[in-house]
Amino acid sequence: MKLTKVQNQEIKDQQSQQNTTKRVISPELEKILYEAIPALDHGFIRVIDYMGDDSSIVQSARVSYGKGTKKVSSDSGLIKYLMRHWHSTPFEMCEIKYHVKLPIFIARQWIRHRTANVNEYSARYSILDKEFYLPNQKNLAAQSIANRQGRGDVIQGDQAKEVLELLKNDAERTYSNYETMLNQKFDGSTIDKNKRGLARELARMNLTLNTYTQWYWKTDLLNLMNFLRLRADHHAQYEIRVYADIMLDTLKRWVPITYDAFMDYRVGGTEVSAKGKIVLKKIINGENVLMEDSGLSKREWNELMEAFNLKNKII
Amino acid sequence: MKLTKVQNQEIKDQQSQQNTTKRVISPELEKILYEAIPALDHGFIRVIDYMGDDSSIVQSARVSYGKGTKKVSSDSGLIKYLMRHWHSTPFEMCEIKYHVKLPIFIARQWIRHRTANVNEYSARYSILDKEFYLPNQKNLAAQSIANRQGRGDVIQGDQAKEVLELLKNDAERTYSNYETMLNQKFDGSTIDKNKRGLARELARMNLTLNTYTQWYWKTDLLNLMNFLRLRADHHAQYEIRVYADIMLDTLKRWVPITYDAFMDYRVGGTEVSAKGKIVLKKIINGENVLMEDSGLSKREWNELMEAFNLKNKII
């Protein structure tokens, strides 16, 4: 990630603000506010603004339950209770806003989370930056054979070189032709004064999906956790997980108590189906139980055994 | 509106906070933060938290349009442009949270605005306050004859007295019976130690719809304006308009530039239908035009004439 002089100055200016407010603040998050945290080869995430902290969740829960919350003495106990029982609305009382730079094919996954507010850089109005994602060789995974969606072993040697070469050349060539069509360089300079450039909204279609875009993305704490639960998971594509992992760290800084409850009940937890429960009960009772009789598919069975460390029962 | 000692102390404590933040602040809104602004006889509105200000809208719009926004030199010009062209997403980048105390029948209207986060005081957990809305005599309107939804003249004299008497007595009696069923007074004291109280989630059904409830209500600036456009309008029920008018004032403090654009383009503006445009064009041209030939209903016609001050054309 390389920021321009102008960007660096803007960040410095934002960080030098010293405003006085009666609102609650999150001290650990303030420390990294506006900072551009690198992600992938040219991307970044910045926390731009936030509203509320752990105490805001507690405050609104206590409004809901009134005197009913007196028994739960500590804030931490109350937040754990809310998380465990899917009392989700108090978590909607906090809000966060990120500035993210990311490749377009990742942006297309990300945008599927609809309960968020977005302002994306518009390639109808402006020329996109000359930056595209090229995977690190160690992330150049082959298609998984077992799993149609997943990644298998890392591609090595000459084939790896070839892939990287293709990606690089195609991105560079299509970008260069984008400039030709626009009759304008990425820095804004005109190429041929006697020519008209193609409309930006058309020329952009020539770019490859690893071109970087950027946006402001704002969501509430509940929906942030929904996002992280899916995208920081090992089923998620590596390239979006890089962003989700950084955001997990910002979550920890922002609302540390909620973060702990989230890790315990959501990220580290497991769902056991009705049929899975019957299997586990039998195992606990020392009864014999076979996959064939369980009503579980082979994959389901194995995931259950994996989750409860019953490795010898994996088929 | 009468606040308890505990509530007054809580507000004082919140207002005495002096936190330092790198976030943008809205100085005029900070001045009234946490303050309980009275509404109706026992209700209030408090601004509890906010995120962003006018500059946040500009900032995210400039991310979207990139170099494309350079031509619009001033922040105010850009915000007006966005409002006029329904470029709504930049307005979603600001967020505000209110604490509202309001009668249940108004809460039922309010909640229809779905794009908001809500934590309401739960009468399953706790006993509702012994407070109910009784209209001021000057707001005791008769049913409109012309308009099935509206209010007509104010009811006077003995009939007014009777109505107020009925409302007061019924609210008091049902509340008192609510206590009897709960076997508990509103202050939490038990009535008869030898009896069990009815479940709170059941007993509450005996309360009348003018009983006060309260909630935390959080929304983004765009949806706040959608709310205000409908609820600060003269078609809205008086009792919700009282709240909307207070919120309009908080909007002005929070984002003064946006407020101006909102008043110009939304609140003070008029929509003219395709058929209405034909009528206006003819009038401008000095042509004769009759309601019968216009395709407009009588009501539509009159509203158009009213909007453009053509009082002599009202039928």
Added chain:
Amino acid sequence: MKLTKVQNQEIKDQQSQQNTTKRVISPELEKILYEAIPALDHGFIRVIDYMGDDSSIVQSARVSYGKGTKKVSSDSGLIKYLMRHWHSTPFEMCEIKYHVKLPIFIARQWIRHRTANVNEYSARYSILDKEFYLPNQKNLAAQSIANRQGRGDVIQGDQAKEVLELLKNDAERTYSNYETMLNQKFDGSTIDKNKRGLARELARMNLTLNTYTQWYWKTDLLNLMNFLRLRADHHAQYEIRVYADIMLDTLKRWVPITYDAFMDYRVGGTEVSAKGKIVLKKIINGENVLMEDSGLSKREWNELMEAFNLKNKII
């Protein structure tokens, strides 16, 4: 539940329709379309319209995963896979619309599910029906002592009689005074020709929360299941569970394969937290484990033991 002649005729007319369509249909749901299924003492639920069936979920999933779904040979296998892995968007491809008559205090819970479309009977425009919910004596639960939100034992004898009396009298008296204020009977007849009635939008505030209202409520299949998961649960208030249970039955008729997966993975399933998993693993391994060392609260511990039938470990 008693329907008026007009309502009965309307239902008959709707049910006698025999339209031909190229759309998919759900034969079992067609059988009960428009039928008013009784709920509580005066309420009902009617399925008014629907879109899609189990095959619609499969169809859209196959568009998403393309050739990637070939391996999952059966529709039932694919739907189970989607449910288990929280691939939620295909379930959004089906839609259902209900007509519901329900007490206002239940409507206030129901409306908290925001991802739905609603048209409620408006008491600003029209007079509400003279019908209010009075619990059956066997549902007249006392407040739970253990659980601030729950119900305890059923109230018996004289106290039960008194409660029912109070509820009945208060509802009748407030309704009768509502009529007096409106200067109109529930059947529309004017009471005193020389008087003006109070505006309907005001008079309604005198009604108690057990008065019945009605609405059209439309949602997609995913959000219907989210609703049912919470509201058909034993933590839900009995009065809303009555409706949810009826809706569960309509779900079974509409999309039987999805219904089975829903019961297995959502309703009958259990979430085990990271800490809970450690406890279960130890128990499976025959290790000793104490609540005190587990990081679980007493309540959490007991719920876990309950879920896996470890009754002797309940504390």
Added chain:
Amino acid sequence: MKLTKVQNQEIKDQQSQQNTTKRVISPELEKILYEAIPALDHGFIRVIDYMGDDSSIVQSARVSYGKGTKKVSSDSGLIKYLMRHWHSTPFEMCEIKYHVKLPIFIARQWIRHRTANVNEYSARYSILDKEFYLPNQKNLAAQSIANRQGRGDVIQGDQAKEVLELLKNDAERTYSNYETMLNQKFDGSTIDKNKRGLARELARMNLTLNTYTQWYWKTDLLNLMNFLRLRADHHAQYEIRVYADIMLDTLKRWVPITYDAFMDYRVGGTEVSAKGKIVLKKIINGENVLMEDSGLSKREWNELMEAFNLKNKII
């Protein structure tokens, strides 16, 4: 647009369904159900399913307003009334589902409409079709000079040829390299049996933004109209307008009364700001009014004059 044999057969099968239903149907929409209506060079739109018709809007409005709607005698009058007064919820009671094939850069605009359900073909699971959008020469517009977002004159002659050549070659080359990286042809055949292919979720990043994707897209009637209002507008990019125009036609078939009201009040209508109203009032009164004194920007002024056919006042 060229459909495969399999696709053509599937459409035929769907269209040959003759199901009997008690639901309302929309006869004109049934006629084109499932049909692939061509859009751009390789895209299409198909109506896959729908729920409700004009009468459903009326039905739910009459539930809301109860006896209050008796005065509006005709369905058409009621629908016009609802549209004019922004009573939006009855329009949410109808739902429609489309199957759309469209270029990725258009899909990225489209998806910004969040209140819809989407299942997109996943390039993580499957190989994308070898089809990319190449504009017709007559749509090869130059960048507008006046408007940063818009299109200017059409590019002609050699430059046009060059642009089309570049777009075609780059799309073909990047697609061919996509196949090389996947070690698989678009028809599924393996290229080199001794090699592993790159993971599909990675290889896709090499494709250009004019590659076609497809999705199922479902929304309610209100949000469909919101979409069409923006995307069938002349400010919208030509390539999305092609789709919106087709959808406008499906709207007309589906709910003809609503379509008329939509064209009159939304599409053909104009919003006049508070300041604009003052200007128009003066013009109607024969008073002199200058842009400089109006508080309107030059662009606003001209748009107002244009809207009301005051061409001689355009500056």
